[in-house]
Amino acid sequence: MGIVVEAEGLTKRFNSLTAVEGITFQLQEGEILALLGPNGAGKTTTVRMLASVLAPTAGTARVAGYDVVKQAREVRRSVGLLTEFPALYLRMTADEYLDFFGKLYGVPKGKLEERKTALLEQFGLARDRKRQIGEYSKGMRQKLALVRAMLHDPLVLFLDEPTSAMDPQSAKTVREAIMELRKEKRTALICTHNLSEAQTLADRIAVINRGRIVAIGTMEELRRRYIGAPLMELKLARPMDEAASLVQRFAVVEEKGRDFVRYRTDNPAEVNPLVVKALTEMGAEIVYLQEVPVTLEEVYLRIVA
Amino acid sequence: MISLSGISTLVSKELKDSLRDWRIITPIAILTLFFPWLMDITAQLARDFVARYGAFLIAERMYPFLLMVVGFFPITFSLVIALESFVGEKERLTLEPLLASPLSDLELFLGKFLASLILPCTASFLGITIYVAGLYFSTGYFPPPTLLTQILILTFCEALVMVAGAVVVSNNATSVRAANLLASFIIVPMALAIQGISIAMFWANYNILWLAVAGMLTVTVLLMRMGLALFNREHLLTTQLEKFDLKGWGEAFLSSFLRRPGNKGKPFSLANFYREELRLILADLKLPIAFVGLMALAGLIGGLIFALANPYPELVFPENFDLNKLKHVSWEFLPPLQTHAIFFHNLRALTLSSLLSLITIGVMPSLVAVLNMGLVGFVGGEIAILGQKPLLFAAFVLPHGIFEIPAAILTIAAALKIGAVPISPGVKDRLRDTFLLSLADWLKVLLFVTLPLLLVAAFIEANVTPILVSWLYGWEG
Numbered sequence: 002m003g004i005v006v007e008a009e010g011l012t013k014r015f016n017s018l019t020a021v022e023g024i025t026f027q028l029q030e031g032e033i034l035a036l037l038g039p040n041g042a043g044k045t046t047t048v049r050m051l052a053s054v055l056a057p058t059a060g061t062a063r064v065a066g067y068d069v070v071k072q073a074r075e076v077r078r079s080v081g082l083l084t085e086f087p088a089l090y091l092r093m094t095a096d097e098y099l100d101f102f103g104k105l106y107g108v109p110k111g112k113l114e115e116r117k118t119a120l121l122e123q124f125g126l127a128r129d130r131k132r133q134i135g136e137y138s139k140g141m142r143q144k145l146a147l148v149r150a151m152l153h154d155p156l157v158l159f160l161d162e163p164t165s166a167m168d169p170q171s172a173k174t175v176r177e178a179i180m181e182l183r184k185e186k187r188t189a190l191i192c193t194h195n196l197s198e199a200q201t202l203a204d205r206i207a208v209i210n211r212g213r214i215v216a217i218g219t220m221e222e223l224r225r226r227y228i229g230a231p232l233m234e235l236k237l238a239r240p241m242d243e244a245a246s247l248v249q250r251f252a253v254v255e256e257k258g259r260d261f262v263r264y265r266t267d268n269p270a271e272v273n274p275l276v277v278k279a280l281t282e283m284g285a286e287i288v289y290l291q292e293v294p295v296t297l298e299e300v301y302l303r304i305v306a
Numbered sequence: 307m308i309s310l311s312g313i314s315t316l317v318s319k320e321l322k323d324s325l326r327d328w329r330i331i332t333p334i335a336i337l338t339l340f341f342p343w344l345m346d347i348t349a350q351l352a353r354d355f356v357a358r359y360g361a362f363l364i365a366e367r368m369y370p371f372l373l374m375v376v377g378f379f380p381i382t383f384s385l386v387i388a389l390e391s392f393v394g395e396k397e398r399l400t401l402e403p404l405l406a407s408p409l410s411d412l413e414l415f416l417g418k419f420l421a422s423l424i425l426p427c428t429a430s431f432l433g434i435t436i437y438v439a440g441l442y443f444s445t446g447y448f449p450p451p452t453l454l455t456q457i458l459i460l461t462f463c464e465a466l467v468m469v470a471g472a473v474v475v476s477n478n479a480t481s482v483r484a485a486n487l488l489a490s491f492i493i494v495p496m497a498l499a500i501q502g503i504s505i506a507m508f509w510a511n512y513n514i515l516w517l518a519v520a521g522m523l524t525v526t527v528l529l530m531r532m533g534l535a536l537f538n539r540e541h542l543l544t545t546q547l548e549k550f551d552l553k554g555w556g557e558a559f560l561s562s563f564l565r566r567p568g569n570k571g572k573p574f575s576l577a578n579f580y581r582e583e584l585r586l587i588l589a590d591l592k593l594p595i596a597f598v599g600l601m602a603l604a605g606l607i608g609g610l611i612f613a614l615a616n617p618y619p620e621l622v623f624p625e626n627f628d629l630n631k632l633k634h635v636s637w638e639f640l641p642p643l644q645t646h647a648i649f650f651h652n653l654r655a656l657t658l659s660s661l662l663s664l665i666t667i668g669v670m671p672s673l674v675a676v677l678n679m680g681l682v683g684f685v686g687g688e689i690a691i692l693g694q695k696p697l698l699f700a701a702f703v704l705p706h707g708i709f710e711i712p713a714a715i716l717t718i719a720a721a722l723k724i725g726a727v728p729i730s731p732g733v734k735d736r737l738r739d740t741f742l743l744s745l746a747d748w749l750k751v752l753l754f755v756t757l758p759l760l761l762v763a764a765f766i767e768a769n770v771t772p773i774l775v776s777w778l779y780g781w782e783g
Contacts, residue, residue, distance in 0.1 A: 015544055049543065052406055054402070054405050054406050054539050054543065055539060055540060055543060055544075056539075056540060074408050074410065077406060077407060077408045078408040080406070082402075082403070082406040084399075084402040084403060084406070086399045086402075088398050088399035088400045088402075089400065090319075090323065090400060092323060092326045092327070093322075093323075097322075101315065101319045102403070102407065104311070104312075104315040105312060105315055105316070105404075105407045105408065105409060106407060106408060107311075107408070146403075149403065
């Protein structure tokens, strides 16, 4: 797998304001990265620099093998960008709109028609392709903007809030489309405030705050770094007072009750069987032993705080 | 490499967009189809009316004038379309997907620029055709081919100026409302130009139209340069809401004045100014100084040529006129030859022309250089024609000119730089800082170089030159 997006010390200043400072990361082919951060953290500016729409003040970046400054045209041709506000030409029909952008990206006529039809079908817009965009709902417009971003079959997609303003069904369609991208070895960077979506879609998550990437890694890595070792919950069929002290021999007990124990361990694969064995030998009946799920929201709030 | 297909795709999309907007199409249709017909009727009525008094000349002059009017009205829509295309997209946030496309800034600019021209120009030329045809069939008048060509070219140039101006306006506005307010900077000068052209047309001085065409093309080039400097992704995506940050401007100006960039962060002091800063300013002004010097030289030569082509009528100065006779002429009609009067006059002229540089893109101060040196050349030439030694004339100019001319060239060059900032392609998002630095440099040059030099020059002109001239000419008392 090759590196498709590579940023090194990427910085953007607007007069005295530093919007993005020293961002460094890499994206492999077929990888999906979710870029999270509060409003004004620098997500959109980062995406604009990577899409060769804004030039960095300092640092370098290569996208699809091209330098974002020196080969801006090639970068823009290789990238599909869904902007934060999917404003469209309301007097055009979806067909005309896609034809216009297809021509701008130099998509051959036959392929354009084929791509257009396939994508409109995929996003459930085929029946409305001859209607003026002005008559579309917010969600339909968002989907059409996404179709536009994917129309020229780009190697890399930068998606700024891809499912905002969508109903659950449409959001699901879009999420499925993004998952499809991974299968096709497309690389994507998604800026989102929807943390469960980021958790579902992304291979890795980056958190940006005040222009700097403050954390980057898989969900598991971030959880370990910011929440700690996995928290296990053991539920007993009947109260057993000695259970906690027994578990304490193998792991750190965080919380206990008469019929349950919560403990942390860095090595559940090794520790959990020992705990189960010890308790069973003591005559305990175990209802369940499971990891307490950690949401991205908890991790994110810990990082941003 | 410019992508013509990209440009044509954009043009075609913009045209379709305009053609679907009834707010644009309805007035254009009226102005194209109904207005020329109305002008035909106006021309006939006017002809019949003035014929009653035998004033056929007025009717004859009115036909070409109305021809220009018929062409001009639809052209004004190029401004509306351009504002809508450039700033409207920005306001509706539809611009970013375009900016993310492979088109370069120049291709986007050209696409939108051409699209703004096509519809109004087509409407205008169609209107002219309807008017000319109607006039021919009703009165038998057909404009001379040269005049018709002039009007067609002039109309096209008017559209160029308005679209180029609209681009500049759009780059400084984030809403159509703000752009419409700023558009008066285009409409008012254009209205004045049209009035001037109208007067020339009633005078039947149609050669003026070529001058108008040349003037409009020059303005177009300057505005396009300015527009291209500002129309870039960086500027378009980072311009914030219109808010005049007076405090920010004041602080930036003070910073430019008190701690000039490139001067190793040293604070301003007079000693440091003469020792180091002036050298930096002069280095920055190299090109404007050369340009103003050339303009002055061109003015001098032009004045000389004009003098040779237009010698004083013999009645004023008969052959072998003795210049000594001039000493008996009363000079009271001239301002008093006093140091302070000359000093303030020169200072006022340089300051005002410099300030006008802001709105004339540096043209006004350059004109001061051309006209003044043109006058020197002209008078010198006339004196030479009268058989006098040019050296004697030099006595009038050189003693104070040694101080005054460098001071003027330097001030004008600094002012020219202020006016040229908005049309310099290099400044882009640093426009405010570059402009304020030029302004600070100009002020320093004026205060610490020009003022002392003008004072010395005025003193010499008032007190030394008269003595020197009298001595050279052998005049007494």
